[in-house]
Amino acid sequence: MAIIIRLDRVLADRKMQLSELADSVGISIVNLSNLKTGKVKAIRFSTLNEICKVLKCTPGDILEYEYMENESSQEED
Amino acid sequence: MKVPSLVKYSKLSKSISGIINVLFWVVLGLAAASILAAIGIGAFPKAIDLITADNSFSISPDNIIRFEITASSISDTDISNLYSLLFISITLLLIMILFVLQQLKNILKNVVDAKPFAKENAKSIMYTGYIVIAGSVIVPVMKAFMVNKIVHAFDISNVNVVYTINTEILILGILLLLLSAIFNYGAYLQQEYDTTI
Numbered sequence: 001m002a003i004i005i006r007l008d009r010v011l012a013d014r015k016m017q018l019s020e021l022a023d024s025v026g027i028s029i030v031n032l033s034n035l036k037t038g039k040v041k042a043i044r045f046s047t048l049n050e051i052c053k054v055l056k057c058t059p060g061d062i063l064e065y066e067y068m069e070n071e072s073s074q075e076e077d
Numbered sequence: 078m079k080v081p082s083l084v085k086y087s088k089l090s091k092s093i094s095g096i097i098n099v100l101f102w103v104v105l106g107l108a109a110a111s112i113l114a115a116i117g118i119g120a121f122p123k124a125i126d127l128i129t130a131d132n133s134f135s136i137s138p139d140n141i142i143r144f145e146i147t148a149s150s151i152s153d154t155d156i157s158n159l160y161s162l163l164f165i166s167i168t169l170l171l172i173m174i175l176f177v178l179q180q181l182k183n184i185l186k187n188v189v190d191a192k193p194f195a196k197e198n199a200k201s202i203m204y205t206g207y208i209v210i211a212g213s214v215i216v217p218v219m220k221a222f223m224v225n226k227i228v229h230a231f232d233i234s235n236v237n238v239v240y241t242i243n244t245e246i247l248i249l250g251i252l253l254l255l256l257s258a259i260f261n262y263g264a265y266l267q268q269e270y271d272t273t274i
Contacts, residue, residue, distance in 0.1 A: 027274055031274040032274070034272075035274055039272070040272050040273065040274050041269060041272040041273060042269070042272070042273040042274075043273065043274055044273060044274065047274050
C-alpha cells in the first residue's frame with residue numbers, strides 16, 4: 001500500500017507516548033500500535049478526527065502518500 | 078445505528094452449548110453400545126433371546142411400519158443377522174449425528190466467545206450441510222435395505238420396497254451450504270471491521 005503512517009514522527013514531535021494517545025483518543029493501544037505499524041486496513045473519520053484533535057495536527061501530518069511503481073502497473077492491467 | 082450486543086445471545090448460546098455437549102456424549106455412548114450390540118449378536122447369536130414374551134419377533138427399521146412375526150414363522154430364520162444389520166445401521170446414523178453435533182459444538186463455542194462470524198463457523202456449517210445431504214441419500218438406502226432384508230428373510234409376499242431420497246432433508250442440506258457461503262462473506266466483513274480502527 002502506498003499510504004504511509006507518520007504517527008511515530010508526530011508523537012515524537014509532541015513528546016507523547018503511544019499509551020497516552022490511546023487513552024486520550026479512547027482506542028486500545030493494540031489498535032493504535034497496529035495503525036503505527038501500518039497493519040490496519042482502514043481508519044474511521046471519527047478516529048482520525050480524535051487523533052488530530054489530541055495531537056493538534058492535520059490528517060496530512062499523519063498520513064502520507066508515496067507513489068509506487070508496481071501500483072501504477074497494476075492499474076494499467 | 079446502535080451497535081448490536083451479543084451479550085444476551087451469549088447466555089443463550091452457553092445454555093444450548095451445555096445441552097449439545099451432554100447430547101454429544103449420550104449419542105457417543107449409544108453409538109458405542111450399538112456397535113457392541115451388533116458385534117455381540119453377530120458373534121453370539123444364540124446368547125440373546127430375541128423373541129418377545131408373546132412368542133413373536135418385532136422390528137421396525139423406519140419407525141413407521143413395525144413387522145410383527147410369530148415365532149412359528151421364524152423358527153428356521155436367522156433373525157440375529159437382521160438385528161445385527163439393524164444395529165450397524167443405527168451406528169452409522171449415530172456417527173453422522175455425532176459429526177453434526179461436533180460441528181454445532183464448534184459453532185456455539187465461537188458464538189459464546191462473541192465471534193459468530195469466525196471463518197471456522199462457515200466451515201462447520203459447510204461440513205454439516207454435506208453430512209445432511211449425504212444423510213438424505215444414505216438413511217433412506219439403509220432403511221430400504223433393512224426392509225428388503227426382512228421381506229426376503231420371511232418371504233413376505235406382495236411387498237415391494239421403494240427407495241426414495243428424502244428431498245426435504247436434501248433441500249435442508251443445500252440451504253446449509255448456502256448459509257455457509259453467507260457466513261463466509263460475514264467472516265470477510267468481520268475481518269474488514271476488525272482491521273478498521
